[in-house]
Amino acid sequence: MISAPLFCSTPAFSTSLPFSLSSASASSRTKFINPSVTKPPSTFCVPRTAAFSLDLRDDHSKTCTAVPRATLQEVNIDEDVMLSEDTAMDAKDIQFVEHLLKLEDNMERYTTLMKLLKQDESRFFRISQANLSTILPIIYTPVVGEACLKFSDLDIPKRGIWLNVWEHSGNVYETLKQLAIEQVDVIVVSDCERILGLGDLGANGMPIPVGKLLLYSACGGIVPKNTLPIVLDVGCNTDAIRENAKYTGINKPRVDKETYNKFVSEFMDAVQRLYGKECLIQYEDFGNHNAARLLKQYRDDYLVFNDDIQGTAAVGLAGILAALNIDKVNTDLRHHKFLFLGAGSAGIGIADLIVLALVQKGMSTEEAREKCWFMDSKGLIYNGRPAKLTKEKESYAHNITSTPNDTTDLKSMIELLKPTALIGVSTIKGAFDQSIIQTMCSINAKPIIFALSNPTSKSECTAEQAYNYSSGNVVFASGSPFNPVLLNGHTYIPGQGNNCFIFPGLGLGVALSKASVVHDSMILAAAQKLASLVSSDRLASGCVYPNIDDLLDISAHVAKAVWSEADRLRVAGKSGVDVTVTDIRSSMYEPGRVRLSGY
Numbered sequence: 001m002i003s004a005p006l007f008c009s010t011p012a013f014s015t016s017l018p019f020s021l022s023s024a025s026a027s028s029r030t031k032f033i034n035p036s037v038t039k040p041p042s043t044f045c046v047p048r049t050a051a052f053s054l055d056l057r058d059d060h061s062k063t064c065t066a067v068p069r070a071t072l073q074e075v076n077i078d079e080d081v082m083l084s085e086d087t088a089m090d091a092k093d094i095q096f097v098e099h100l101l102k103l104e105d106n107m108e109r110y111t112t113l114m115k116l117l118k119q120d121e122s123r124f125f126r127i128s129q130a131n132l133s134t135i136l137p138i139i140y141t142p143v144v145g146e147a148c149l150k151f152s153d154l155d156i157p158k159r160g161i162w163l164n165v166w167e168h169s170g171n172v173y174e175t176l177k178q179l180a181i182e183q184v185d186v187i188v189v190s191d192c193e194r195i196l197g198l199g200d201l202g203a204n205g206m207p208i209p210v211g212k213l214l215l216y217s218a219c220g221g222i223v224p225k226n227t228l229p230i231v232l233d234v235g236c237n238t239d240a241i242r243e244n245a246k247y248t249g250i251n252k253p254r255v256d257k258e259t260y261n262k263f264v265s266e267f268m269d270a271v272q273r274l275y276g277k278e279c280l281i282q283y284e285d286f287g288n289h290n291a292a293r294l295l296k297q298y299r300d301d302y303l304v305f306n307d308d309i310q311g312t313a314a315v316g317l318a319g320i321l322a323a324l325n326i327d328k329v330n331t332d333l334r335h336h337k338f339l340f341l342g343a344g345s346a347g348i349g350i351a352d353l354i355v356l357a358l359v360q361k362g363m364s365t366e367e368a369r370e371k372c373w374f375m376d377s378k379g380l381i382y383n384g385r386p387a388k389l390t391k392e393k394e395s396y397a398h399n400i401t402s403t404p405n406d407t408t409d410l411k412s413m414i415e416l417l418k419p420t421a422l423i424g425v426s427t428i429k430g431a432f433d434q435s436i437i438q439t440m441c442s443i444n445a446k447p448i449i450f451a452l453s454n455p456t457s458k459s460e461c462t463a464e465q466a467y468n469y470s471s472g473n474v475v476f477a478s479g480s481p482f483n484p485v486l487l488n489g490h491t492y493i494p495g496q497g498n499n500c501f502i503f504p505g506l507g508l509g510v511a512l513s514k515a516s517v518v519h520d521s522m523i524l525a526a527a528q529k530l531a532s533l534v535s536s537d538r539l540a541s542g543c544v545y546p547n548i549d550d551l552l553d554i555s556a557h558v559a560k561a562v563w564s565e566a567d568r569l570r571v572a573g574k575s576g577v578d579v580t581v582t583d584i585r586s587s588m589y590e591p592g593r594v595r596l597s598g599y
């Protein structure tokens with residue numbers, strides 16, 4: 001069956017009102033949930049909140065009720081309105097969080113939060129902003145992955161726009177225009193071919209654009225009603241998803257490349273025509289074969305960036321730069337060698353940004369690239385490898401003196417190359433086992449080991465394994481959250497190298513500066529700023545990222561760095577503006593007291 005676009009309760013339906021000049025920071029407000037540390041035996045994970053225990057084996061299928069088609073309401077925004085409503089949590093909010101944590105599983109928590117969002121948007125954002133480290137793992141990675149897998153059977157208010165190629169091709173502009181959305185600052189769009197590390201989930205991937213945009217508002221200051229989650233339904237090649245009788249999308253396999261390209265191109269033109277050149281378009285979870293290609297095609301003429309390439313790159317590099325400040329790690333980026341397990345767009349994106357950072361330090365591009373090595377499913381990527389290489393991979397194919405027998409064996413490749421850092425972007429659960437971690441430790445005083453694959457079920461190793469196998473002698477970070485680990489009386493805090501440290505602030509910086517393009521050096525500036533925000537206390541606990549609860553402040557810093565770089569590059573529509581981080585912070589959306597950005 002082919003259905004019209006589902007357009008349900010999008011952010012544009014918001015009734016939240018803007019604004020005040022208050023600059024109360026997230027960190028200065030009530031933090032409802034704190035990690036509780038209990039008595040240590042030898043090694044154990046310190047429990048934080050129940051939200052961290054994702055179990056993808058659960059199957060709590062529910063019957064899906066019919067989804068009512070929402071109508072749009074225009075909301076008049078008075079820029080000068082001051083609201084007396086307090087941004088602090090009230091008793092009802094506290095009760096809500098208590099209730100949330102008592103729920104049985106993560107899908108119930110996700111459902112409960114999505115219902116709250118629909119019923120009372122202000123309360124949703126107030127609670128989210130006051131409890132970021134508790135709420136983010138539910139509305140975003142990792143629980144959002146489970147929500148996508150089970151989306152057909154979830155009883156949640158549907159949110160976002162599905163544009164399908166069969167019905168909307170040729171009239172994307174008219175279809176969107178009918179919705180009469182006045183202002184869109186940020187679109188997150190996905191074709192859902194590679195949802196996190198979970199593969200092709202077709203139209204069920206909507207929780208990803210929805211979740212990313214909730215973070216744009218909860219942590220990046222963008223007014224919710226000015227955000228638009230979109231799924232391009234171009235088919236789905238995962239039969240089990242598509243053949244569910246309650247599948248939201250069209251039960252067809254993915255269309256051919258030509259049809260796909262035409263549809264994406266029509267979409268890009270339609271949103272630029274409707275919402276203007278200043279509307280930021282974030283690509284999310286496109287398949288590897290399309291992600292880099294589309295970014296390259298559109299990035300000069302549209303305000304677009306790919307979070308899985310550029311956001312992941314920035315957050316990965318930020319973690320690496322912060323790691324250089326940890327005891328026993330060589331402080332000079334130029335003396336490091338990186339081995340990536342996985343050569344998809346995320347890994348190549350991180351390497352490209354490392355190269356840019358090294359070039360900024362005076363290295364040639366060639367020299368800098370030689371610091372980065374890759375392994376893909378066919379083994380080590382090197383010059384002369386028989387298996388064909390894409391252009392992106394070719395840049396990282398270096399000479400080796402002798403060809404090892406088995407280049408797919410990670411341990412022997414570590415022994416051969418002697419990397420100082422091992423970066424997991426493979427979605428292979430458990431790929432960094434005891435022998436891998438110990439081999440890294442045997443050749444480094446303190447190796448950097450990042451298991452960046454998402455969600456938790458795809459992580460190359462857990463924090464507990466990393467610290468345990470290395471006796472705590474590792475700088476570890478992961479894409480999905482892990483609890484702190486207590487080992488021999490020392491608490492190690494694993495950094496969550498998650499894109500949420502970058503994209504909300506990057507988007508805010510782009511929006512405020514009215515940048516015309518997202519240049520790689522703006523991404524580099526964001527990464528460098530993020531690295532500089534990690535406190536010495538956190539570094540002493542081995543953590544290379546700041547506290548997620550401080551995300552609003554972090555985003556303000558990142559936005560400022562992005563704006564300054566856009567200005568330097570002369571791509572900022574608003575240039576030479578003397579704006580402080582505090583100004584930016586006070587302009588950010590908070591329910592009850594939001595001021596439209598007026599720089």
Ligand SMILES: O=C([O-])CC(=O)C(=O)O
Nearest residue numbers: 141196285308454498499
């Ligand atoms: O959502 C996240 O945490 C990171 C991300 O974009 C992905 O893995 O695709």
Ligand SMILES: [Mg+2]
Nearest residue numbers: 196284285308
């Ligand atoms: Mg993604």
